[in-house]
Amino acid sequence: MAIGKPKVRRINVDGKLAPGVYAKDVILHIIRHLGVNGGIGYAYEYGGSTFDNFTQEERMTVCNMAIEGGARVGYVNPDETTFEYLRGRPYAPKGADWDAAVARWKATASDADAVYDDIVNFKAEEILPTVTWGITPAQAVFIDEAIPDPKNLPEKDRATAIEAIEHMKVTSGTPVDGLKIDVAFLGSCTNGRLSDLQEVAKHLKLQKGRKVAPHVKAIVVPGSQGVAAIAEKMGIAEIFREAGFEWRGAGCSMCLGMNPDKLVGDQLCASSSNRNFKGRQGSPTGRTMLMSPLMVAAAALTGTVTDARKVFGIQ
Ligand code: SF4
Structure with missing residues (x-):
């Protein structure tokens, strides 16, 4: 069976989550609206100011559940938050290898003018405990x-x-x-x-x-x-x-x-x-x-x- 060309859906969440609302609420909200089959054939790229300001662990909570939304993969583009999270960890590269790895990871990030197969927008302020x-x-x-x-x-x-x-x-x-x-x-x-x-x-x-x-x-x-x-x-x-x-x-x-x-x-x-x-x-x-x-x-x-x-x- 032909698998088909993978598509990328950009999911933007912008704004600040209210106190007591967490990354888990964000991903349950996304799946509620896009469905468990909504991501079939897609990679989910999460972005927007909410994700920019999330810690790496918050981003991981959302990415972890891309599969529950039917997507092939879920990711946030690597940035300084990512690199700081990885720096010094037991299996992270060291010295010149670290610099080379960071350069490689940066090159994988989407261009600012990237064209997506689909774009969906959410507002953080509208998300409540879910x-x-x-x-x-x-x-x-x-x-x-x-x-x-x-x-x-x-x-x-x-x-x-x-x-x-x-x-x-x-x-x-x-x-x-x-x-x-x-x-x-x-x-x-x-x-x-x-x-x-x-x-x-x-x-x-x-x-x-x-x-x-x-x-x-x-x-x-x-x-x-x-x-x-x-x-x-x-x-x-x-x-x-x-x-x-x-x-x-x-x-x-x-x-x-x-x-x-x-x-x-x-x-x-x-x-x-x-x-x-x-x-x-x-x-x-x-x-x-x-x-x-x-x-x-x-x-x-x-x-x-x-x-x-x-x-x-x-x-
Ligand atoms: S069973 Fe799978 S989804 Fe559940 S905690 Fe283990 S690795 Fe995660």
């Missing part, structure tokens, strides 16, 4: 919205919406804010980085003794052993333990229901991972709602899907 309610990453709404009625969706999305409502045991018109959770999973390659853990720990620390809701199993799984070691050293792990989270060894864990880290029956999981397909977290009837790490922490403390900005007093 959660998925269904069985694909595109079935997402802002935290102040309700489960949609399939009748009001484009025809192409209706059958999946009906299937999702049945699987998720939710009702059209019900606000997502307030749905009771059983499990909170903070981790994965999308959102298990040191900056993710630092951001959540910073807010947890201000909660002064507030604990995970008694009916919730909450686990934190660093994205790598390196992240786990640094987080221990910085006291981040202890902040999570004191708040009632289980601090686990690094790995994929409940992103895909690895080893014992599985949902049981139809448990509902607030998850910072990247996939909410049926059975993804280890139980065929398990239910997954994707969201940012801070939204996962808010759900863990309150026992419900809720707006992290209210729980943590973010204005």
